[in-house]
Amino acid sequence: MAVIAENTVNFTKALAPTSLSVSKSNIEKAMYTLENSPLPTTRNEAWKYTRLVKIGKVKFQNTKATIASIDPYKIVESACTFVFVNGHFSAELSSRVIPAGVTCELLSELNEEIGTSVNLENELFNATNTAHLTGGIRITISAKTVVESPIQIIHVLKGDHVISNFRTIIKAEKFSKSAIVQGFFSEEGEVNFCNNITEVSVEDNAFLTIDKIQYESENSFHINTEEVQQAKNSNFTINTFTLNGGIVRNNLHINVNGENCESHLNGAYLLKNKQHVDNHSIVDHKVPNCESFELYKGVIDDNSTGVFNGKVYVRQDAQKINAFQSNGNVLLSDNATINSKPELEIYADDVKCSHGSTTGQLDEEAVFYLRARGLSEKSARQLMVSAFIGEVLNKVENEQVLDFIHGILRKRFDWNL
Amino acid sequence: MIKIENLHARVEEKEILKGLNLTVNAGEIHAIMGPNGAGKSTLASVLAGREDFEVTEGSVDFDGEDLLEMDTEERAREGLFLAFQYPVEIPGVSNVNFLRTAINEIREHKGEDPISAKDFMAMVREKSALVELDAKLASRSVNEGFSGGEKKRNEIFQMAMLNPKLSILDETDSGLDIDALRIVANGVNKLKTKNNATIVITHYQRLLDYIVPDFVHVLFDGKIVKTGGKELALELEEKGYDWIKEELAAAH
Numbered sequence: 221m222a223v224i225a226e227n228t229v230n231f232t233k234a235l236a237p238t239s240l241s242v243s244k245s246n247i248e249k250a251m252y253t254l255e256n257s258p259l260p261t262t263r264n265e266a267w268k269y270t271r272l273v274k275i276g277k278v279k280f281q282n283t284k285a286t287i288a289s290i291d292p293y294k295i296v297e298s299a300c301t302f303v304f305v306n307g308h309f310s311a312e313l314s315s316r317v318i319p320a321g322v323t324c325e326l327l328s329e330l331n332e333e334i335g336t337s338v339n340l341e342n343e344l345f346n347a348t349n350t351a352h353l354t355g356g357i358r359i360t361i362s363a364k365t366v367v368e369s370p371i372q373i374i375h376v377l378k379g380d381h382v383i384s385n386f387r388t389i390i391k392a393e394k395f396s397k398s399a400i401v402q403g404f405f406s407e408e409g410e411v412n413f414c415n416n417i418t419e420v421s422v423e424d425n426a427f428l429t430i431d432k433i434q435y436e437s438e439n440s441f442h443i444n445t446e447e448v449q450q451a452k453n454s455n456f457t458i459n460t461f462t463l464n465g466g467i468v469r470n471n472l473h474i475n476v477n478g479e480n481c482e483s484h485l486n487g488a489y490l491l492k493n494k495q496h497v498d499n500h501s502i503v504d505h506k507v508p509n510c511e512s513f514e515l516y517k518g519v520i521d522d523n524s525t526g527v528f529n530g531k532v533y534v535r536q537d538a539q540k541i542n543a544f545q546s547n548g549n550v551l552l553s554d555n556a557t558i559n560s561k562p563e564l565e566i567y568a569d570d571v572k573c574s575h576g577s578t579t580g581q582l583d584e585e586a587v588f589y590l591r592a593r594g595l596s597e598k599s600a601r602q603l604m605v606s607a608f609i610g611e612v613l614n615k616v617e618n619e620q621v622l623d624f625i626h627g628i629l630r631k632r633f634d635w636n637l
Numbered sequence: 638m639i640k641i642e643n644l645h646a647r648v649e650e651k652e653i654l655k656g657l658n659l660t661v662n663a664g665e666i667h668a669i670m671g672p673n674g675a676g677k678s679t680l681a682s683v684l685a686g687r688e689d690f691e692v693t694e695g696s697v698d699f700d701g702e703d704l705l706e707m708d709t710e711e712r713a714r715e716g717l718f719l720a721f722q723y724p725v726e727i728p729g730v731s732n733v734n735f736l737r738t739a740i741n742e743i744r745e746h747k748g749e750d751p752i753s754a755k756d757f758m759a760m761v762r763e764k765s766a767l768v769e770l771d772a773k774l775a776s777r778s779v780n781e782g783f784s785g786g787e788k789k790r791n792e793i794f795q796m797a798m799l800n801p802k803l804s805i806l807d808e809t810d811s812g813l814d815i816d817a818l819r820i821v822a823n824g825v826n827k828l829k830t831k832n833n834a835t836i837v838i839t840h841y842q843r844l845l846d847y848i849v850p851d852f853v854h855v856l857f858d859g860k861i862v863k864t865g866g867k868e869l870a871l872e873l874e875e876k877g878y879d880w881i882k883e884e885l886a887a888a889h
């Protein structure tokens with residue numbers, strides 16, 4: 221037992237306790253987990269395809285750092301842009317013109333206890349985030365507020381072996397409509413770890429969209445947990461784009477608590493070299509008359525690995541649910557791997573649900589067809605990959621977000637389309 | 638334009654073309670007919686550069702260049718066009734988008750500037766009208782959900798857009814009703830100039846009522862065994878291929 225416990229907390233050993241006003245009881249629960257829960261292994265169903273051994277070996281630290289400019293990381297032009305470097309707020313790089321009806325509070329400046337809706341029991345990374353919370357932000361969009369331009373939150377990791385334990389709390393109040401853009405980047409550093417939690421509450425009749433871009437270095441770790449609560453008549457969309465990162469895990473947990481909700485989960489991942497990206501989602505339909513749409517697509521090259529595990533629950537009382545889930549993958553090399561596990565658990569008897577998973581290679585006949593029209597082989601393959609992933613990109617409404625993604629595709633994947 | 642000499646080609650271990658000779662000059666239309674399995678589509682595939690086929694002997698001269706040394710895309714850029722027997726559906730890739738990329742890569746190959754969006758769209762309108770292809774189809778995903786006739790019209794639309802020197806129509810008439818056949822043939826005829834040439838590969842004489850060939854060749858067992866004028870096609874339609882087989886047997 222003692223051996224396991226020692227292994228477990230290795231990666232948090234060098235970390236100071238949080239200086240934020242996290243509630244005492246949460247810290248106690250988190251510490252208990254850190255002391256007693258081992259690092260999950262692949263014997264654990266939730267981590268079956270993702271090995272965390274590499275993370276367990278590193279002694280992470282949290283240091284402050286400064287970056288010269290935010291320009292390379294600016295996804296959209298927004299006067300309301302918050303920048304965090306290693307989880308610490310950077311006042312000089314941020315632009316705090318807060319739209320009317322919106323409140324943005326730094327958790328480091330909060331004069332009240334910080335609670336949480338995430339599970340701390342046996343959840344090592346949630347516990348780490350809680351006990352060693354570096355920084356955070358709470359965004360409240362007040363009732364009936366319509367926010368025209370998105371609120372942007374940019375994270376940059378800098379330095380070696382740096383961990384950022386960050387918390388974003390978003391509250392979209394009744395009848396509000398807003399969009400949040402989150403970007404995760406790294407510069408000049410080795411083996412960093414972004415351990416991020418986003419807690420979202422979408423109240424009655426509120427519309428909320430989150431566009432999330434993950435573009436860290438190839439030897440970094442990234443664990444992102446979103447805990448979403450949807451109240452009746454609400455509409456929630458989250459678009460996740462994973463374009464770089466060493467080991468990336470997205471835990472997306474949507475609790476549909478009220479009737480007549482819509483939930484949209486879209487994701488695209490383009491991997492190369494030895495990247496490993498794991499998208500884990502749960503949509504929990506607890507009540508009747510709701511719809512959820514999930515579309516994840518991946519392009520996997522070289523020795524990289526993709527994991528998709530999407531679960532949809534339809535609870536016994538949740539009649540008249542329409543739930544659709546689809547995961548498609550294209551493998552571009554013989555050594556590329558995808559583990560795809562779409563799951564439906566339905567306890568109601570009057571529902572319309574479907575799920576599907578496809579994995580294939582590019583259609584060589586189509587490549588030949590395009591080449592026979594004069595396209596180079598590279599252009600032909602790129603055109604087909606972009607068409608494949610385009611179905612997910614088309615879900616993004618913000619043109620600036622799309623342009624930013626295309627910029628990365630040109631830079632990292634040498635696209636010229 | 639193109640000079641094929643003693644062409645031998647095989648797929649896996651099976652030899653299909655066994656010493657084929659054919660010369661096509663600018664301004665000419667040649668029809669290649671023959672029974673199933675004679676090697677008609679293999680010829681089209683070999684000329685377009687499909688990698689499943691291995692050329693074991695012979696040469697193909699295309700306007701002074703060695704065609705067999707070129708990649709598929711290089712052949713296309715040099716002005717060779719294959720209208721596919723089975724046009725491929727490519728979901729998500731829009732017809733006009735890929736054509737613009739193709740045209741620009743061809744232009745780059747020739748050292749020309751990219752086409753302007755305005756000129757390109759004008760060309761799309763003009764050329765789609767030529768084959769009576771709905772402008773909406775032109776901008777949809779390549780062949781996705783197209784009817785058989787629409788797919789073949791789309792091939793000729795692409796041919797019109799790319800303006801090739803030599804077009805090879807591989808069984809473009811198969812599966813077409815008479816209206817679609819007429820539209821396709823009409824498109825091909827309108828695109829004909831004294832500077833380009835067409836090879837029409839077909840199983841049936843019917844298409845040749847609409848695209849009138851200067852020469853008709855019979856391809857049999859991997860070789861061209863008989864060449865004549867357009868009346869040869871009618872004779873084949875009427876009598877089938879058996880008399881040719883008998884003629885060949887008698888000659889040996």
